[in-house]
Amino acid sequence: MAAKIVIKGARVHNLKNIDLEIPRDQFVVITGVSGSGKSSLAFDTLYAEGRRRYLESLGADARQLLQQIEKPDVDSIDGLSPTIAIQQKPGLASPRSTLGTITGVYDFLRLLFVRAGQLTCVECGHEIKAYSIEQIVDQLLLLPAQTRVIVLAPLALTAARARLEELARQGFARVMVDGRMTELASKSPLDIENASRIDLVIDRMMLREGIRKRLAESIEIAGRHGDQIIKVRIPAENDADGGREMAFSQKFVCLNCGASAPEITPGLFSFNSPEGATVPCPECGGSRLKKPSRAVLIGGHDIAEITAMPIAATLEFLNHYPFAEERKIIGEKIVDQIAGRLGVMTRLGLDYLSLDRSSVTLSGGEFQRVRLATQMGSG
Structure with missing residues (x-):
């Protein structure tokens, strides 16, 4: 790349066929009295020609735009790269816009929360996750080999006796009433009137090689009968009533208190x-x-707490956040987009601002640097 931009025969507006050399990779200021051609040189000659050449390099589709861009009245310009122009115009601020929205960073942040955020219950604070059958099977197969498991489907207590009679006709043999195994075909009537929970026994098996298909089928049946809630009981050795229980949901609902959760979309994070x-x-x-x-x-x-941080702190937090393995690839890709934009703002001395800063409170100089950061960061 040439060390300077060489302009010959510039005649745009007030420019009188001037020749000029401008050093590259330096901070250059164009000064002069009003009407001397400063804007004609900077915007109408250098910027216009740099933009025209860039669009021309994009291919046939982009050339359709060239009809609206006239070639500047200049004999030649050498050493010119694609250009960015930030003009001295009032910012298009509104009370509903923030630093994050006008720079586009907030859009990426919303996407990050959709793809890599952890949903929690608004009532009790417990984590909420919707599992696929494959994810449930994978997690169970992490248990030690030869582990005995009981796949269960929790049943509603309403009209439970009629439901159990129907399940018995379908071929199911056992239920667990308040944690105790009971035969559906028992001659004595089931004591379920005072039960606090009833779980249908779908399958009992030992985890071993080749069990994946059977386990997946049992999980699918449990989800169908348990309203997309699956329980897996791991009995304690030599203790039929002991052990521990794992619970999985195929829908966004809290397994601790039963509260439902909304679908996570970008709109959920938009004010x-x-x-x-x-x-x-x-x-x-x-x-x-x-x-x-x-x-x-x-x-x-x-998301509100992150946007309230100074940009420097937000950048530090996101760059060092350890995403879970299943969210690592997509999370880091989105963070790269955010970090690129925040990095430019930092280099322009805006790292003390926060992304939730209202755009109407930005000073003129801050707004100019924000616009420059938006152009540079999006490239």
């Missing part, structure tokens, strides 16, 4: 969307986001 927006109130802490929107966490922080 400009009906899905996520609420009016400022003590409960939302000024974040303008509903409680379910703040129940999705990354590293123990919701």
Whole structure:
């Protein structure tokens, strides 16, 4: 690349057929009295020609735009790269926009929470996760070989006796009533009136090589009869009533208190969307986001808490956050996009700002640097 930009015969507007050399990779200021051609040289000559050449290099589709871009009135410009122009114009700020939204960083942050965030219950704070059959099987097969398991489907207590009679006709043989194994075909009537929980026994097996298919089929049946809730009991050796229990849900519901959770979409984290927006109130802490929107966490922080951090702290947090293995690839790809933009803002001296900073509170100089960071960071 040439060490300088060489302009010959520039005649745009007030420029009088001037020749000029501008050093590259340096901070260059164009000064002069009003009407001397400063903007004509910077914007209407250098920027216009750099943009025109860049679009021309993109191919036939992009050339359709060239009809709207006239070639500057200049004999030649050598050493010119693709250009970015940040003009001295008032920022398009609004009370509903923030530093994060006008730079596009908030869009990536919302995507990060959708793809890599951990949903928690708005009522009790427990983690909520929807498992696929394959994920449940994979987790169970991590248990030691020869582990005995009982696959269960929790049943509703309403009209339980009629349900159990129907299940017996379908061929199911056992249930667990408050943790005790009971035969459905028992001659004595089942004591279920005072039961606090009833679980249908789907299968009993020992984990070993070749068991995956049978285990997957049992999990599928349990999900069908248990309203997408699956329990797996691991009996303690020599103790039929002991052991521990694992629970899985195929839907977004809290296994601790039963509260349902919303579908996680980008709109859930938008204070400009009906899905996520609420009016400022003590409960939302000024974040303008509903409680379910703040129940999705990354590293123990919701999206409002991360946007309230100074940019320098946000960058440090995201760059060093250890994503879970199943979220690592997509999480790190999105963080790369966020970090690139935040890095540019840091280099422009904006690292003291936070992404939730209202755009109407930015000074003129801050807004100019934000616009420059947006252009540089998106490339």
